[in-house]
Amino acid sequence: MSLVLPEEIVVERLLPTLRVELARDLSDRGLTQADIADGLGVTQAAVSNYLSGDPAVEERFVEDERFQRTVERIGAGFADGSMDGYEALAETMELVRAFEDRGPICAVHEAEMPALEGLGCDLCVRGADKALSEERQVLANVRKATRRLQDIEGAARFIPSVGTNVGMALPDPADPTDVAAVPGRVIAVRGRVTVPANPEFGASEHVANAVLAATAADPTVRGALNVATDDQLLAAAREAGHDPLLVDAEADAHERFATAFAEHGGVPPVVYHRGAYGVEPITYVFGPSAIDAVARLGELVGRAIGPADGDGPGE
Structure with a gap:
């Protein structure tokens, strides 16, 4: 080092x-x-x-x-x-x-x-304060989570057309600038998950809204990622004991999650919508951290496609 x-x-x-x-x-x-x-x-x-x-x-x-x-x-x-x-x-x-x-x-x-690299380091200006340490931990968590996402066999098939993002919030986040995610989003290229950049705070809107609503409902849930809504993946979630929660695709992004979590009485591990006009169907996987959310997705992908499944998304 x-x-x-x-x-x-x-x-x-x-x-x-x-x-x-x-x-x-x-x-x-x-x-x-x-x-x-x-x-x-x-x-x-x-x-x-x-x-x-x-x-x-x-x-x-x-x-x-x-x-x-x-x-x-x-x-x-x-x-x-x-x-x-x-x-x-x-x-x-x-x-x-x-x-x-x-x-x-x-x-x-x-x-x-x-x-x-990629930490947005403020050490010279701010010193080694608690807030800086928390920011570093969140950025490192998201960075490791994206690397693990790349290692999940078959994950690329569940990347939506709009791209995927992996996010994690600081403790007690106030707005999207308190959520670290990947600038430009994660995409699938030739069957492989591609991460275009290191995570930054304020780099996401959709995943940030989901994470902010989740953390407001349950402060222990600070990580999430979005993938394409796929029936095989939803079936795998049910098989794993997670009852996916359906939300309104046409509602305001933050409102859709806040309302759903309030009515549900908490944050379920898997939340999805079926899309709308101009809105691609998306599923969100939550966890205590970005790494936990990606690990949960890895489990679901393994159940969904199996060791010898084909390459196309489930119907």
Whole structure:
């Protein structure tokens, strides 16, 4: 496991790049190498290398407009004497804070430490607080759930035309931004489940509505996914002891679940509708987490298609 601190990215990648670009800017403004070295706090030999050598720079920083504006402000301030070292430091710190808030530093950090990829990490900005820890756990849960969905033999045949999504809510969610799901949805390609991206909060509408209604009715139910409504799958659910609950396809998405759960007296593991004009028939599988919901689907798919069943959806 690689362990890279964000401060390392700042010291080893951002600051060297900033010095190179500042040296070039100041040179263009007519300052001597000695003056540039004095302003940047480096040797004249280092400045010479910045200007005539081939110093390594991080292009993700250089190409960012915020970086370019910072270089221009500091360069202009140094050149005309209107900015001292304290003010230049303040400008630099402001750039670092901006870049650490899901900016280029985060992109470089994720490349250096792949364990952070897809987590929407706010560790630099917010610290290791409880809310951040819960967000990480939910994102990790959804990510693992999608991987397990890919491993379910025969799952692709139950992916609806509109795509599938896998979602999980934070504790006490308020709206869809508190539900993590896959941007762009999960699809079936050549008989295989394909996941287009890592999960993010606020990436789903339909599954988020289902999860929010479920969690409101039962706080222990925070995960769900949607698949195509299929009679074999519904029969498998009944065989497994889950009595699928039929809901109105034409009702408002959140209202349909909230009303059904209130009337049912809880959240059943499987909820489905038969579709309507322009609305594809969809079945929702719920669980305490996204992983639990996918595991439940895996059980149902195994019962529905059997070890040697065909490839088409049930009728």
